[in-house]
Amino acid sequence: MGSTEPADGHPAGQWTGQGDWNGLGDRTGRARWVGQWVWAGETALGGPTAAQPYGALDRSRFDRRVLFRKTFDLATLPDAAALRISADARYLLYLNGQEIGTGPVRHGPRQLSYDAYDVLPALQQGRNVIAVLARFYGHPVPWWEPSPPSFTMGGGGLVAELALDDEVIGSDESWRYQPGDAWQPGEPMGVLVTQLPEVLDARLLDPAWTEAGFDDSQWLQATVLAEHSIVGASGATRPPTEPWGVLSARPIPHLDGETRTATILSSHPCTQSAEDDPRTNLRTALDSTPIDHGRNRLVVADFGMVVSGRIDLEVVAPEGSVIDGALLEVPTVAALDSSPVFRYTIRGSNDRYNSTDSVGGRYLVLVVAEGTEITEIQLKEQLRPRVPVPPFSSSDERLDEIYRIGLRTVDLTAHDAYVDCPTREQRAWTGDAVVHQSVDLIANQDWSLARWNPRLLAQPRVDGLLPMVVAGDFATPNIPTIPDWSLHWIRSVHNLYTHTGDRALVASLLGTAEGILRWFEPYVDEREVISNVPGWVLIDWSPVQVRGASAALNALVARGLLDFAEMSDWLGDTGRAEWARTFHDRLRTGFEAFWDADRRAYRDNLVAGRIGSSVSEHVAAAAICGDLVPAERKDDVRRLLLDRDAMFTDSPLADHGGDARGPVDGQPVSARPDPEWDTKRLVVGAQPFFRYVVHDALALLGAADEIAPLCLDWIALLKDAPTAFRECWEGGSYCHGWSATPTRDLVRYTLGISPAEPGFTTVRVAPRLGHLTHAKGAAPTPYGVISVAVTGQRVEVDSPLPVELVSRSGRTTRHPAGRFDAEI
Structure with missing residues (x-):
């Protein structure tokens, strides 16, 4: 059913399912890990309390990002290169400056999966670098809930390994990290709207940090996390560990989709909020009438349809300028009240805001300072791939x-x-x-x-x-x-x-x-x-x-x-x-x-x-x-x-x-x-x-x-x-x-296409067109696509499996796999 096996020559980052990891394991997802759980100097665990003697989360360390890097040299390119990775709670993976993927998939509090990538196309002779932006939410969000902490695990963690021809590079204390202080930790707005705002000061983030030539010598040494719980603690630093056990292979393809471009509908001076908060600033701008002059402008851009994915915004503006924004269903205050917001502070060069979480809507609403030039507004959709059939x-x-x-x-x-x-x-x-x-x-x-x-x-x-x-x-x-x-x-x-x-x-x-x-x-x-x-x-x-x-x-x-x-x-x-x-x-x-x-x-x-x-x-x-x-x-x-x-x-x-x-x-x-x-x-x-x-x-x-x-x-x-x-x-x-x-x-x-037996071993075709004079379309089965076209009293069927054709009078006739036409 819609094979997920990659074709030869697929690009870096395409989902590879469960690899064999160069002999390190089988294809069951239970391969032995070389990579160890690592994090920054401290996780979001605040230690045991009387109420939670096994460890408790510390809210003061919620919504923290950590930048990780691991450099390595290749005299020659390998014949194969597979990288797998997981994180508590999210990761964004780069190899030599190229974004490879993000994950893991959503999971229960005691479940966690890993993602596998063929990264051979992204490798280069000489110096290479694996770079990861890891994030621990802490706050429950619509797609993530905390796992039970066990003294050391459940408050942030990253595990990764790159399998080459004859070596495996795993996450360990040799990896370097730097706190993601460019991002300001956020909190949910309320019970219904729990998506976290993204507040990024680009002046504190070198855009070259994902590239091989970046100097990370002043970065800190990653901390290896060893399992520690009240009872049964093994001291393990590699999966399986509490609270997730064996990490399973990703069960679905990586999210993908088209890149959508927005067109600016309007731009005019707007009232400025007295509070330094992106949501308040946007609300004030949306709630006010256009004015003749002002230091800020309200910009409304239209993608032309509802979209879902990560925003890609390219701007030119003076250093220190601020952009507040949100992707909305409609450009109203009511829509803003149910949407996450972002703030991007301009670094003054190479300014491109890429949202790290997926958002949805149609209209991108921005409040920008006068003199800000928006050169590109795009969104890369993050959706499950669909292998289409001929439409109805x-x-x-x-x-x-x-x-x-x-x-x-x-x-x-x-x-x-x-x-x-x-x-x-x-x-x-x-x-x-x-x-x-x-x-x-x-x-x-x-x-x-x-x-x-x-x-x-x-x-x-x-x-x-x-x-x-x-x-x-x-x-x-x-x-x-x-x-x-x-x-x-x-x-x-x-x-x-x-x-x-x-x-x-x-x-x-x-x-x-x-x-x-x-x-x-x-x-x-x-x-x-x-x-x-x-x-x-x-x-x-x-x-x-x-x-x-x-x-x-x-x-x-x-x-x-x-x-x-x-x-x-x-x-x-x-x-x-x-x-x-x-x-x-x-x-x-x-x-x-x-x-x-x-x-x-x-x-x-x-x-x-x-x-x-x-x-x-x-x-x-x-x-x-x-x-x-x-x-x-x-x-x-x-x-x-x-x-x-x-x-x-x-x-x-x-x-x-x-x-x-x-x-x-x-x-x-x-x-x-x-x-x-x-x-x-x-x-x-x-x-x-x-x-x-x-x-x-x-x-x-x-x-x-x-x-x-x-x-x-x-x-x-x-x-x-x-x-x-x-x-x-x-x-x-x-x-x-x-x-x-x-x-x-x-x-x-x-069109009347449905399984006649479990597993579609036989297909039932019972067209009932109602007011239509003709109709055609198709549906998938485990054995291929079945196509049906009906005109008046006749039906044409092309099926990879036997068919039970049910006429309008209720009479059933049976037909072998293949193409046939009949009266209904």
């Missing part, structure tokens, strides 16, 4: 555009994990990712992130549920979780089962899935419904009622139980499958309590045994997907889901966007107002995220022909955000991967 195209150009924008939205939210948005958060939410993964499985030949993300998210709490976010600030047990997000994760495991057929992978995740489902069992009440669960039952951003016993939550549990039973049977675990089906039978019996015979619909909830008044498409759709609806009611559910005139989609996020009141102001995002609408007629409609469940339900109801017309709803999202899909029909972030469902469904349901 049809007789309706609007759907073609929706497919394309959905794919771009997932690209922007696929980093080293699937993240919610590239702008204000970049958090790996456990529920959101099911949509991103589904799109990757249908439109990307490289399934490495689709396979890795569910494994990364499989970090359950002690009670079995997953946290709402992993590998980041919100992963803390101090924050309640979203119970339904764990259920969407189970669906992502089911996606792996159907698409990859990888038994070992699915089996490794099934225990976590079981723990999630068993968590719900004690909350089954005397009516056989799950009631009053703790945490934040979200479902989505619509006002679907969840207090008491949530019908939508019960139905999602039922779907999870069916998924779990199916996968257990496939793996030969009939005992667990029987338990899941017995639990499902109980919920199917209890779900009858939500049915309102007069309304001919399921109500949203039960409170103290009394049925609620509101009706939502969430409950109707999830009940179908969870197989809770008797056959005689399915027509009623179908009518409800297709009565779009009755749907309304109010959202508490309508005033929480960069073009509204910002991330904190406005009504609480967890608000669920009691129904004030006409519950006898109106139906609470799903926001973009939950529509993946709605479309699944319609397909199960035999209404797949309706899905292409329903995807036209996404036109509304393009009116004020034409380059990526917004979080909600109104409000929220300007780019949210969970809104990309049409990109999956135009292939899965309109």
Whole structure:
């Protein structure tokens, strides 16, 4: 699936996967390390305390950067050169002044991986230098959380080694370091916005520090870190050590992407803040009207689309001048309030600001001193690579555009994990990712992130549920979780089962899935419904009622139980499958309590045994997907889901966007107002995220022909955000991967391409074009790409594997691998 093996002649820095390290180990990622853990003279560990006798982090040493160098000479160039590296928490690697890569990938507190690079193209005869900018955050950020400290480890560390033909150069006390005092340590702005500001005084940083000829003789000697813990301390200085154990090989390719260039839209004098703070300065400039004169100018540059990566800003200005900036969704104060900021102090020559962390947005907003010339504004995108398939195209150009924008939205939210948005958060939410993964499985030949993300998210709490976010600030047990997000994760495991057929992978995740489902069992009440669960039952951003016993939550549990039973049977675990089906039978019996015979619909909830008044498409759709609806009611559910005139989609996020009141102001995002609408007629409609469940339900109801017309709803999202899909029909972030469902469904349901058996050993093709007269596209399988083109009543298929073709009448015919056409 999308091979990650490098081709001959690949450039320096291309991901090489797990190398054999010149005989130092095998290809399992468990090779013996020559490099030792090193850091500056002191880590961020402040020593033991009464509360934490094993060592505690010292906040005064948070967000520290350290510059490392190791020089070596080569009389001749080797035949091979592989470098691997890891760090607590981040590194930026250079070889002879050339940037090689950055990492490691996000990880849990007791997980850590290494990155491997083929660096032969960057070597030179004579003097060479490995240079590393290492950073320890200390503060939890959206993509990193602290590891348990063990006296010496967990407060900053770097390990690296370069394997040549007949020698290995490993990190040790011969490496030189210098504190990164050019950067001012930063702190999170608040609970939601925890990305750290970058404040860099370029006058304190020699731009030649990464080059071989730089004189580092006055730099300090690196300190080797020896493992030391309360019990079992080995004194080891090389991996494996506490708290990470064996460092695993990077599971996904390195992030990459196009270089985007911005165009300056406006530049005018602006009001100057009285406070010397970049965020305050930017806020004052954005909040004021243009003035006729002033010492500062507000510059707004447009990338023309939402972008995600590292800023590259080239400027010419007098020494000591200051540039404050932020990449925003829209150039407003509200957008600024949910974005990280930077400050760059000019050195006076060779001035180029390169952000060290990835940021996202469309508009670069800068406050600069008069006389500052901005010569180049670029951003190098940092996204998971995508190996494309032929895109969906049809007789309706609007759907073609929706497919394309959905794919771009997932690209922007696929980093080293699937993240919610590239702008204000970049958090790996456990529920959101099911949509991103589904799109990757249908439109990307490289399934490495689709396979890795569910494994990364499989970090359950002690009670079995997953946290709402992993590998980041919100992963803390101090924050309640979203119970339904764990259920969407189970669906992502089911996606792996159907698409990859990888038994070992699915089996490794099934225990976590079981723990999630068993968590719900004690909350089954005397009516056989799950009631009053703790945490934040979200479902989505619509006002679907969840207090008491949530019908939508019960139905999602039922779907999870069916998924779990199916996968257990496939793996030969009939005992667990029987338990899941017995639990499902109980919920199917209890779900009858939500049915309102007069309304001919399921109500949203039960409170103290009394049925609620509101009706939502969430409950109707999830009940179908969870197989809770008797056959005689399915027509009623179908009518409800297709009565779009009755749907309304109010959202508490309508005033929480960069073009509204910002991330904190406005009504609480967890608000669920009691129904004030006409519950006898109106139906609470799903926001973009939950529509993946709605479309699944319609397909199960035999209404797949309706899905292409329903995807036209996404036109509304393009009116004020034409380059990526917004979080909600109104409000929220300007780019949210969970809104990309049409990109999956135009292939899965309109063209009708899906696995007929686990692992795609047979493909099902069941085109349902709806209002379209023709459509074509493709999808990846483990055996190659399958292409489908439909015109009128005929379909052309080119498949690398056998095909089950399902006609509009439901008749199934079987065809061998290859090219054929038929009537449908």
